Amino acid sequence: MESGKKTHDLPTSVQLDLQTGVFEPCAMHVTRKVSDLSMMFYDTESVEKLVKKGDPVVYDIRHQNFITRNSDMALGVTVVQPGKVGDEYHMTKGHFHEREDRPEIYFCVQGEGYLLMETNNGDFKVEFWRPGTITHIPGNYAHRVVNTGDKPLYFFASFNVSAGHLYKPVIENGFSKIVVEREGETVIIANPRRK
Numbered sequence: 150m151e152s153g154k155k156t157h158d159l160p161t162s163v164q165l166d167l168q169t170g171v172f173e174p175c176a177m178h179v180t181r182k183v184s185d186l187s188m189m190f191y192d193t194e195s196v197e198k199l200v201k202k203g204d205p206v207v208y209d210i211r212h213q214n215f216i217t218r219n220s221d222m223a224l225g226v227t228v229v230q231p232g233k234v235g236d237e238y239h240m241t242k243g244h245f246h247e248r249e250d251r252p253e254i255y256f257c258v259q260g261e262g263y264l265l266m267e268t269n270n271g272d273f274k275v276e277f278w279r280p281g282t283i284t285h286i287p288g289n290y291a292h293r294v295v296n297t298g299d300k301p302l303y304f305f306a307s308f309n310v311s312a313g314h315l316y317k318p319v320i321e322n323g324f325s326k327i328v329v330e331r332e333g334e335t336v337i338i339a340n341p342r343r344k
């Protein structure tokens with residue numbers, strides 16, 4: 150694709166296993182462990198302990214780009230494992246898009262949790278997610294998925310490759326709110342990392 154060869158000018162399909170969130174064929178598979186999210190979770194002591202204890206997988210991403218002569222659609226399926234780092238639930242890194250005119254559709258297929266969304270001027274939105282929830286994320290909202298359930302949460306994403314992934318602001322500042330378990334309850338609280 151990078152060489153200029155457009156491999157998807159003809160219609161193409163992949164096959165998704167609805168139970169597991171694995172689809173084939175799949176061009177890119179990335180696994181993110183606790184150590185890959187060490188800048189994301191607020192409780193850095195718990196991060197260190199978990200990394201020493203085997204560095205568990207937080208989520209897997211499978212991506213497929215469909216580059217044609219004049220379009221750049223992509224799909225991603227992300228499976229977030231249940232679990233916590235300290236009292237903060239497993240979540241995706243979260244990112245802004247490099248291009249604000251490139252939105253994204255997220256579709257929760259299995260599991261339950263929250264989709265956190267935030268603009269760079271602090272407008273924060275949250276959606277409770279259960280199977281079948283489909284959210285349109287405008288191009289200027291950073292987005293992060295949190296699994297608060299006891300089973301894997303997986304979601305389908307559709308976006309343009311040209312949207313780009315911008316992680317730096319999220320690495321530096323986090324989201325303004327985080328999702329934690331306190332006294333047996335799931336609660337959304339102000340991020341203690343924010344000054």
Ligand code: M6P
Pocket residue numbers: 210224225226227241242243244253292305306314
């Ligand atoms: C979805 C899409 C991907 C993204 C993935 C994981 O599949 O939005 O583009 O990479 O979720 O999210 P993150 O990149 O924030 O780890």
Ligand code: ZN
Pocket residue numbers: 244245246253292308
């Ligand atoms: Zn995105």
